[in-house]
Amino acid sequence: MSKSIIKVDGLHKSYRMGNNALHVLKGIDLDIKAGEMVSIMGSSGSGKSTLLNILGILDNHDRGDYYLDNVKIERMNETKAARYRNNYIGFIFQSFNLISFKNAMENVALPLYYKNVSRKKRNMQALEYLDRLGLKEWANHLPSELSGGQKQRIAIARALISNPKVILADEPTGALDTQTSYEVMEILQEVNQMGITVIIVTHEDDIAHRTQRIIRLRDGLIERNEMNGKYQPVTTSEIFTTN
Amino acid sequence: MFDLDRWQEILNAIKQNKFRSILTAFGVFWAIFMLVVMTGAGNGLINGVTSGFKDFATNSAFMWSNRTTVAYQGYDRGRWWSINNDDIESIRNEIKEIDVISPRLQGWNLREGQNVVRGEKAAAFNVMGDYPQYRKIDPCTMPWGRYINDEDIRERRKVCIIGENVYDVMFDEGEDPVGKYIRVNGVYFMVVGVFKSNNPNINIGSNKKETIYLPFTTMQQTFNYGDEVHFFGFTAKPGVNVQSVVDEIKPLIKKHHKIAPEDDEAIGGFNVQSELQTMEYTFLGINILIWVVGIGTLIAGAVGVSNIMLVIVKERTREIGVQRAIGAKPAVVVGQILTESVFLTTVAGFLGLAFGTMILQLVNVALTASQAQASEDEMTFFANPEVGLPLAIASLAMLILVGLFAGLIPALKAVRIKPIEALRHE
Incomplete structure (x- = not known):
């Protein structure tokens, strides 16, 4: 297999709740290779979101080591963390989290804005991504004028535009109906086939079964970490053939 | 950006x-x-x-005489006295911090009835006696003619300068008043100028616009003021505190007029600098x-x-x-x-x-x-x-x-x- 993109050793994380410390992650070991498509499952409170936050450098871990693309991620200031996020990671959220007053194109272009790419250039790139996701004619619409599936596709375009190495998706289909969920998963599979590592947090089995590997968390520990025998890669990659 | x-x-x-x-x-x-x-x-x-x-000289003060309030050297309290020419002379000679000193006469007793007459025109105006130096204290412009000058003082010329309102009343609009005569309390004076003060809000003794200025010496002689000075103004030299000059003048005058040194009321004054x-x-x-x-x-x-x-x-x-x-x-x-x-x-x-x-x-x-x-x-x-x-x-x-x-x-x-x-x- 290829090299590790995410490597985690003995990861611990506790939250302080008043006088009690809530021990959420109790020693996670994880090794995700570049180009993998992995789902993290678990009931609520199992620590799957906390793990995702730490992987996304949105939160600090207490103990253990975390290597992202062979760079050790430690407690760092926010400016540096923002730069890592901007360069390595694309986020997809359950509730889409599009900026309400920006149209589709501007939303997609936003990560490039933080990279100081000129407006003209980033809008051009954003249009290109929207085109690939079949949303070009919606470029000038506000999020409030779009359906859930369309919004999530815009969010995916936004996650992709900064050329991340890893896509972290937190319940990406949680707010979508089954049909749309499958469409979104298909897109994510195609993204994965471009060589981008995709990590999905979900509690839906059918979603998890569309990934190569399923990691089950229980009470802050990895309960099972197994390859998904039923995984079927999408055969017709229409969207990202140009890459 | x-x-x-x-x-x-x-x-x-x-x-x-x-x-x-x-x-x-x-x-x-x-x-x-x-x-x-x-x-x-x-x-x-x-x-x-x-x-x-x-435009008023900010480093100036005015002083005048009041009744005494302390008995001294055989004089009872409440005595009337008057500043005179000798006082002015000795102040001018002895107090070096003074730039200009300008004694003035105020003809308050001259304003009665229609004291100023020119042909058929007659009105009541104030009459003041002044030195050319007064212009240094209260600057004015001259729409017509000139200010009182040293020759007027020395020769006691019967000339006068008149305020704007006096001109308006006694002369026709646009008429050149210079060289014309007006009768002030029975005596003819030749008008040599019309003055317009730059500081119309400061009026000492009379409303300047309705006042006729005579040469000080002429007025003393013509209207029988003897050697009296009704009040005087002075300016201090640059950088000198006006109050310190006032404090020098007072003992001098008190000595001349046998006024008790501790009599603070006998000499009245107005210090423009401190007021400002x-x-x-x-x-x-x-x-x-x-x-x-x-x-x-x-x-x-x-x-x-x-x-x-x-x-x-x-x-x-x-x-x-x-x-x-x-x-x-x-x-x-x-x-x-x-x-x-x-x-x-x-x-x-x-x-x-x-x-x-x-x-x-x-x-x-x-x-x-x-x-x-x-x-x-x-x-x-x-x-x-x-x-x-x-x-x-x-x-x-x-x-x-x-x-x-x-x-x-x-x-x-x-x-x-x-x-x-x-x-x-x-």
Whole structure:
């Protein structure tokens, strides 16, 4: 297999709740290779979101080591963390989290804005991504004028535009109906086939079964970490053939 | 650098809560408006008061005799006495700190009935006896002719200069008065000039516009004042404190007239320098008051802006979190909040500045109109309310500063928002 993109050793994380410390992650070991498509499952409170936050450098871990693309991620200031996020990671959220007053194109272009790419250039790139996701004619619409599936596709375009190495998706289909969920998963599979590592947090089995590997968390520990025998890669990659 | 995305966000934030934004901005608007109007009014007051004596010698004083209040060397208290020519002479010789000294006669007993006559015209005017030096203390312009000169004094010429109103009454409009004669209390004097004081608000002894100035020596002789001096004015040399000169003059005069050294009442006086100083302190006090109130109001407005910015940050927690998650550096977020705060205060403040200036302009126009109608003798205590460019620039700087301060706490709060908060499912 290829090299590790995410490597985690003995990861611990506790939250302080008043006088009690809530021990959420109790020693996670994880090794995700570049180009993998992995789902993290678990009931609520199992620590799957906390793990995702730490992987996304949105939160600090207490103990253990975390290597992202062979760079050790430690407690760092926010400016540096923002730069890592901007360069390595694309986020997809359950509730889409599009900026309400920006149209589709501007939303997609936003990560490039933080990279100081000129407006003209980033809008051009954003249009290109929207085109690939079949949303070009919606470029000038506000999020409030779009359906859930369309919004999530815009969010995916936004996650992709900064050329991340890893896509972290937190319940990406949680707010979508089954049909749309499958469409979104298909897109994510195609993204994965471009060589981008995709990590999905979900509690839906059918979603998890569309990934190569399923990691089950229980009470802050990895309960099972197994390859998904039923995984079927999408055969017709229409969207990202140009890459 | 103009950053469209940043302004899009700011305008959106304002637009989403128009009413709230307007109310918030009103606090700052009102503060600046008040500051401008109050400063303008203060300046108007200062301009009005000072324009009446802008040219008057500020380093001058006047002194006169009063009844004594202490018995001394066999003289009872309550004695009448008078300053005389010898006093003036010895003051001029002995006190080196004096620049010019100008004794004056006030012909209060001459103004009776219609004491001034020219042909068929007759009216009552004041008569004063003066030295050429008096012009150094109370500068004037001469629409016609010349001022009293040294030759007039030495030769006791029967000449006179007349105030503007005297000219208006005794002569036809545009008529050259120089060389014409008028009869003052039965004696003919040749008019050599018409004077127009630069300081119409300061009248000592008589209304200058309705006064005829005779040469001092001529008046002493013609109207039998002997060697009396009714009062005198002087200016101190540059850099000399006027009060110290007054303190030198008093013992000298007291010695001449056998007045008790401890008799403070016997010599009356008016120290222009110290009076002006008092007035300047008053103006300073007014200005300080204006600024204290203005800045206090501005702080109240800034607290309002700060408060609303905190609410905005709270409302946008999720949005800011998302922005952070997709790579917005803390500096971008801080810059965003600060720009918004500065924008809000500066726009509001500028409207306040503009509106305040407009009100002042309207007052100015109304004032000018009412002054044009008012009679010329009316003293003005309010003129030309204005705010200068320095105030405008200062308030611009102040607004930006206030905006920055108002945005500081909300911005820091925005930075403390962890990106994970945006990821929390609602």
